[in-house]
Amino acid sequence: MAHERIEVDLPLAKVYEYLSDPIYFPHFFERVDRVNKVNSQTFEFSTKMNGKEFQWTTNVIDNLRNTRFAWITINGNLNQTGTIRFTPLDSGERTRVDFSLDYRTFYGEPDEELAKFIKGLPAQMKKDLQRFKEEAEEDTFKQDADDTLAEMEAAIEAEEEEEEEAAA
Secondary structure, rough: OEEEEEEEEHHHHHHHHHHHHHHHHHOOOOOOOEEEEEEOOEEEEEEEOOEEEEEEEEEEEEEEEOOOOEEEEEEEEEEEEEEEEEEEEEEOEEEEEEEEEEEOOOOOOOOOOHHHHHHHHHHHHHHHHHHHHHHHHHHHHHHHHOOOOOOOHHHHHHHHHHHHHHHH
């Protein structure tokens, strides 16, 4: 499990807006390749490690506006749980974010690559949240994240076209 705390020089509502939408996670979390929104409560995640694809579906279990956002895995080959707590600072002009994230296998011990992935989580999360903080404070996060989403969608479309051509 990893826990990281950062302070962002932005109002709480803005920070909450960015961090309570998992579709933005691939933009700043290096270890999440894709997130697909199924509905308002359900999201499909995927990543690759050493050529092996990991996919999991999460449900939002707590979404208390401007206070807390949490999710759990409901199926897949990787178990992820996360909680983000938001605390206003300086009369709401700044925000403290407490982010907890845990990855586990559903059964047994993780293989070597997954164990390395899990062990490296705290350092990676610190780096990822620092990236989020910098982009959010520079007011480039939303545009950069939307650009990342567009690139992901284009890549998915290209993959689908290649599969259709190969099948034909």
